[in-house]
Amino acid sequence: MKRTKIILLLMLMSIATAIAQQQGGKNIHPKVTDIWVVFKTHFDLGFTDLPENVFRRYREEMMDNALTVIEKSATLPPEKHFAWTVSGWPLYAQILGPLQTPERRARIEKAIKSGALVVHGLPFTTHTESLDYEDLVRGLGYSTAITRKYGLPTTISAKMTDVPSHSWIMPTLLHHAGIKFLQLGCNPASQYPRFPELFWWEGPDGSKILCNYTSLYGSDIRPTENWPCKNYLAMQMTGDNHGPPSSQEIDKLLAYAAKEMPGVKIHFGTLDDFAKAVLAEHPDLPTVKGDCPDTWIHGIQSNPRETKIARNIRPLESALDGLNTQMQCWGISTSPLSEKLAKAYEQSLLYGEHTWGMNAEYGPRYSYGDDWKKWMDEAAAEPLPENGNYATLKNSDAHNTATGSKRKWLRSYDEKRQYILNTNDIVDKELHQRLDMLAAAVNKSGKRIVIYNPLPWTRSGMIENPSEKGSYCYIKDVPPSGYVSYSLDELKAQSVTTDEKTEFSTPYFNVVFDLTRGGISSLIEKSTGRQLVDTSSTYVIGQFLHERFSTHEVNKWFNAYSRIKEGWGLNDLGKPGMIDASKAPYLAFTPRAWKINVAHTNVTDIVTLTTTETSGFATNYTLTFTFPRNTAYVDVSWAVTAKTADKQPEGGWLCFPFNVKQPTFTIGRLGGPVNPATDIIPGCNRYLMAVNSGVSVTQPDQSGMALSSADAPLISPGEPGLWKYSMDYVPKVPAVFVNLYNNMWNTNFPLWQDGSWSESVRIWPVDKGASTVANLVQHSWETRLPLLTGVAAGQSGKLPAKQGGIAISRNGVLITAFGENPDGNGTIVRLWEQAGISGNCTVKFNNSRKVKAVLPIDLRGNKTGPAIAVKNGSFDFHLGKYSPASFQLIYPD
Structure with missing residues (x-):
């Protein structure tokens, strides 16, 4: 049934x-x-x-x-x-x-x-x-x-x-x-x-x-x-x-x-x-x-490439909105955006809707070994429906008999993926057009680059040199919601030296690599002497771990989690038909033979680890560790070439064992940070959860380590968290595991992952006495929302070489909307407090058309209070911690 x-x-x-x-009207609650x-x-x-x-x-x-x-x-x-x-x-x-x-x-x-x-x-x-x-x-x-x-x-x-x-x-x-x-x-x-x-x-x-x-x-x-x-x-x-x-x-x-x-x-x-x-x-x-935390959230990493795109592009929706409005404030005429942006948001939202394809009973759901591959060969050989139109298959009862039913099932996953690809196409095209327009409008002649900061606070960071692929430049002090510009001649070419040493020093760290496990076995912070790696751990920092699960782990999870133990409950949540654990036991695999190459420049030290000894799980793996010479963080990037498709339950991780005593986890969730020891309702997911900003692991003096990923939203605190469920689990081990892919569930998520892609994670030390949440928010959003670049050539424009835009009086407040009002006429600005600070907040505009006042509105565009006067281009209001605040701009008549 x-x-x-x-x-x-x-x-x-x-x-x-x-x-x-209730016969006779009895037993109704009085x-x-x-x-x-x-x-x-x-x-x-x-x-x-x-x-x-x-x-x-x-x-x-x-x-x-x-x-x-x-x-x-x-x-x-x-x-x-x-x-x-x-x-x-x-x-x-x-x-x-x-x-x-x-x-x-x-x-x-x-x-x-x-x-x-x-x-x-x-x-x-x-x-x-x-x-x-x-x-x-x-x-x-x-x-x-x-x-x-x-x-x-x-x-x-x-x-x-x-x-x-x-x-x-x-x-x-x-x-x-x-x-x-x-x-x-x-x-x-x-x-x-x-x-x-x-x-x-x-x-x-x-x-x-x-x-x-x-x-x-x-x-x-x-x-x-x-x-x-x-x-x-x-x-x-x-x-x-x-x-x-x-x-x-x-x-x-x-x-x-x-x-x-x-x-x-x-x-x-x-x-x-x-x-x-x-x-x-x-x-x-x-x-x-x-x-x-959602107990179904593992499913989003069944599409790791498209989920990476979603993670990358969603912050850029707001960035595009703000850049378009800011350019108009600077006197640059832009093409209409509101309908395109509305479509981008709609498609992004459809990717976040909870069904990710057709019910997996129409696919090779219970086939393991080589049986499911035979099913795939049959699917490829199936003729398409009449005129190639799947709409001729009119209802779900016809799936198993209608022509092309297997192809139809496979197509359903591609259609889900297409939603976020549509968002990416819209935002990427519109954003790059405007960045190049901005570069053309600055007062620099010849070939030039503009670096735009989509965050409302001053920041510095690395960009890739557009004239020298693979080369990086460090850009200092880009104004809030503003830009700086350079001629390409001003971006100096880098000299590069290479070696194969496993130990070296950067301006911030002394580093030792382990080529057996593939990662950093020692990371000492020079300014304090702190060892940042938990040297007692089984893992090293940045280690790749592939797990293949057996019926033992699957059945243990299923018996703890599912309230329906047979029928569709078993089919949806369990993995019926799996090869028994005695023949296919649990396996934890990490490549054990890595080759190293280290490239040193005046901007970065980049370590590349490669291996082809993959035990058949892929053609090869690459790990890249980037150490900026101007900032104390490390970017860790994992890439796979031709991952092998496998229906056996599996998952991949990047491992981050940190040297933190008496650890407290601060998980930057959507809405506000969570301490998993105190803030999670029983019955929810304690082993695996999506992160909006990042994760900090700190000790009693507030020092510790933190991470954020621009690509991979799922993390497990303490230990890898696939096929695990508990009413009361609290992480005790100071480690964070970032999920790269999984095929945990049968219901309507893809049942395997294959192909080539990459995912990255940034880690950084947290200083003693630092504000954990404020530190996490600032560094995480600078990870998720990088500096953006546009290029131009030819005659110079009229804008200054450096200029700021809309700014907020304190860091840790995002501008999630600055553009045409989606609920009516006019222009709105929407802020969202992230750092956990309540108090006065000042918004300052840089607008050639002066704003007269702002009208407070709610998240559906309804007026919530009297207008606030804008004086000298700025206005003040009370912004509560973790709260949004929306305003409609009022211009002079």
């Missing part, structure tokens, strides 16, 4: 159970007076089919079914009018999109205006911690656009289903968008955060929202035993892309309510209706402050 049908059956069984247990029944289906972008077919079903079949039920119930009393809740993006982009017919659109719009077709605040279910701040903000805009278009109140509720846990950015994000209630429902097989049923969820900035968490997609019609309020939410969910309930199912529910629940008012309504009712009670509820 298909997973979607089983989930639907579970929900129907819960209603039947409620009916059986405190409950009103039950709010909300109907929704779970939206999967592509799990049940290719996205194009899912979208068509939403536009046509599902809408026809929903409209039929809506129109039939219109003759009933108002509280019995059927209302169907839909996620923001599919309603905005597909159901109301350009492919909708005029006739159906008219019926849909009528249903929206009447309140029968309802949008909640979020676009769909996301792997939330994999995204960046502005992606999440732009995702709120779809439902906002719908409510504004049809003159409806902006929704105050939101809903996600399936993914068990989400970053504690959610309370902060929703509170600052005016959303007051969040309902989260878990996949029936997965473990889940041990939240109270109804509670206040507090984010790292102190924001609170009302939250209802259910361990299934939704909830029974029967109130639970300890429900704390008079108003109860019966969240009635149908399964993955199943569509609305039928009129017959609703009639049965109404008949049951009339007969078996006397005295209790049954309302068919919306999440907003419930939220308003329960908030009016002013309930006494517990407050929970904590983070919820």
Whole structure:
């Protein structure tokens, strides 16, 4: 039986159970007076089919079914009018999109205006911690656009289903968008955060929202035993892309309510209706402050190349927005950007949606050994569907019999990858065009380069010399959101010497390399004499570790994690069909024969380790260690050539064992930093999590080590964390492991990785007494958002050779938006505090068109306070720790 049908059956069984247990009107929770029944289906972008077919079903079949039920119930009393809740993006982009017919659109719009077709605040279910701040903000805009278009109140509720846990950015994000209630429902097989049923969820900035968490997609019609309020939410969910309930199912529910629940008012309504009712009670509820790392997050590294692109390009979305606006402030005319940028954000968000391909049961899911390779040969030989159009395969039930079904399954993974490739194409093209325009506009003649700083604080750093590939230049003091420029003649060529020594000295470190394990076995900080490597560890810094897992590790994890031990629970979460551990035992592999080459220049010392002794896991591996001569950090880059595809569970890591006593981990999560010993809700992922900034490991005097990756978002604190689950794990060993790739899960992530790609990590020492979070934020964002360059030649322009842009009075505050208002007219600037500091903040513009004032707005563009005057190009306001602040710019008439 298909997973979607089983989930639907579970929900129907819960209603039947409620009916059986409540015969005669007994056992209703005595405190409950009103039950709010909300109907929704779970939206999967592509799990049940290719996205194009899912979208068509939403536009046509599902809408026809929903409209039929809506129109039939219109003759009933108002509280019995059927209302169907839909996620923001599919309603905005597909159901109301350009492919909708005029006739159906008219019926849909009528249903929206009447309140029968309802949008909640979020676009769909996301792997939330994999995204960046502005992606999440732009995702709120779809439902906002719908409510504004049809003159409806902006929704105050939101809903996600399936993914068990989400970053504690959610309370902060929703509170600052005016959303007051969040309902989260878990996949029936997965473990889940041990939240109270109804509670206040507090984010790292102190924001609170009302939250209802259910361990299934939704909830029974029967109130639970300890429900704390008079108003109860019966969240009635149908399964993955199943569509609305039928009129017959609703009639049965109404008949049951009339007969078996006397005295209790049954309302068919919306999440907003419930939220308003329960908030009016002013309930006494517990407050929970904590983070919820996603137990499905391993899946994003099943696409390591595309996830690297996502990690690289998402900060550049904001950088492009800011550069475009700043250039206009400097008098440079640029082409329209808002529609292109909106498309880039949409495609980035779609890559962050929680389904990454079709259900893996349509692929070689249970085949190991060489069987799955035979399946792949068969897939390659399959003819394409008629005219090469997969849309002719109309529903998921036809997958196993329709022509081209295997190719279709493979194509679904490519279509997921394409979303972030689309974002990359848009942002990369528009950004480089503008950087080159800026270079052409500076007052330097001939061949020249401009170096742009997309961060709002002064910084220095390395760039690659555009006239000498592989050569680097160190650029000092690039102004906030500004630039410096040089002629290519001013960028001096480097002299290079090479050797094969395993020990050498840089201006900041004494370094020793281990060619057996492939990494740094000793890293001594010259200024303090500290040994930065844990020399007692099995690993060295930068060591590559490949793990291949056996049935022992897989089954141990499955038995601890899955709530459904057979059927689709086993098929989705386990690895049925694996070769037994006695024949395929666990293996931890590191190449043991590395060759070294060291290149010394006046700017860098670069160590390259290579090996071809790969035991068949790849053609070769390369590790590159870059030591800048002007800054105390080390860049570690791993590259693989022709990795071998393998369906056996596996994963790759870069290892960073640090010499830190009594270690405290500070993990820079989306929303705010986390101490895994105190800040993670039980039931969430403690072994593997996505990082937004970086990780610090410090000892009681605050000294220690930190790292950040521009490419790889997943880390494990203390030990490698694939195939591990615990309710209470706390890392004790001062090591961080950065995940390079994995094929941990069967459900809808790619089942193997192959090919050639690279990933990098930056590490740096943390000084005694340093502010851990501020240090982590500044260095991490300088890693993730490097200095950007443009080149030009010919006649000089009029701009000065060096100029600053918009600046913030303290470091550690990001500008996530500075451009055209996505929620209306005008220009906005959005800041997001990262360093954990509350207090006064000053924003200073560099604008040829003087800003008169700024109007505070929320994350959906609604006014939140009186205008603030801009004097001498700057304004002051209070910025809370880990909080966003958005303003619309007001110019003189």
